[in-house]
Amino acid sequence: MISPNARIIRLDQRLSAVAQLFEKGCVGADIGTDHGMLPAYLLQHDICRYMYVSDISEIALSKAKKLIKSLGLQDRASFVHANGFSGIPSSVECVSICGLGGETIANIIKNTPETKPKLIMSAHTKLPYLRRNINDIGYSISREIVARAAGRYYVIIEALNGSQILSDKELELGFNMHFNCKEDKERYFNWRLNIEKKKRLKNNNTLEWIKEELNYEASKG
Numbered sequence: 001m002i003s004p005n006a007r008i009i010r011l012d013q014r015l016s017a018v019a020q021l022f023e024k025g026c027v028g029a030d031i032g033t034d035h036g037m038l039p040a041y042l043l044q045h046d047i048c049r050y051m052y053v054s055d056i057s058e059i060a061l062s063k064a065k066k067l068i069k070s071l072g073l074q075d076r077a078s079f080v081h082a083n084g085f086s087g088i089p090s091s092v093e094c095v096s097i098c099g100l101g102g103e104t105i106a107n108i109i110k111n112t113p114e115t116k117p118k119l120i121m122s123a124h125t126k127l128p129y130l131r132r133n134i135n136d137i138g139y140s141i142s143r144e145i146v147a148r149a150a151g152r153y154y155v156i157i158e159a160l161n162g163s164q165i166l167s168d169k170e171l172e173l174g175f176n177m178h179f180n181c182k183e184d185k186e187r188y189f190n191w192r193l194n195i196e197k198k199k200r201l202k203n204n205n206t207l208e209w210i211k212e213e214l215n216y217e218a219s220k221g
């Protein structure tokens with residue numbers, strides 16, 4: 001329950017999309033939490049019953065601790081000053097790792113507990129590399145959500161225990177992608193098309209795959 005005088009935590013579209021992928025009532029963890037807005041929201045809105053709030057930086061973790069304490073939610077949180085999954089117990093059910101580079105996230109998930117919690121990831125670089133690594137550790141991508149916040153696009157990947165081998169096109173463009181509406185999908189792929197065009201590569205498969213997606217969308221009317 002939200003205490004009467006507590007500030008109500010609101011998230012931008014990116015972190016809202018991440019929050020929606022947590023299972024209701026789960027034990028969660030947020031690795032690389034920084035400001036702690038996500039765990040604060042998940043606890044305040046009773047989406048997670050307990051959260052491990054973790055960061056490699058002591059300064060970042062202290063910001064999260066301060067916020068969660070100010071909301072009176074500290075009894076349902078543990079604060080972990082550590083690298084990646086260190087200090088996160090295997091009882092955790094859903095784990096977010098967001099706002100880091102694709103290589104860093106790929107390194108972190110190599111140490112996912114054997115209990116195989118749901119992973120929710122948002123990388124700002126090297127998405128194809130991250131997708132390949134998700135499959136390599138015995139996880140399967142179930143869906144990807146494209147969100148727009150602060151004038152740019154973010155891809156949020158949900159992955160579950162299971163085997164999967166994505167095609168080169170899926171590694172590059174994404175798998176089972178969800179958008180708010182058809183227009184958002186077109187805007188996203190047109191934005192990617194322009195990036196690929198600027199590369200001026202001779203044989204650019206990604207460019208062709210993006211065109212395929214846009215033509216497919218147009219053919220649906």
Ligand SMILES: C[S@@+](CC[C@H](N)C(=O)[O-])C[C@H]1O[C@@H](n2cnc3c(N)ncnc32)[C@H](O)[C@@H]1O
Nearest residue numbers: 031032033034055056057060082083084098099
């Ligand atoms: C840009 S912030 C992202 C904050 C928040 N997750 C978000 O998406 O808005 C990245 C945070 O990840 C932390 N970080 C970087 N590498 C890490 C690692 N290996 N393990 C845990 N935290 C890490 C940094 O200290 C920083 O606080």
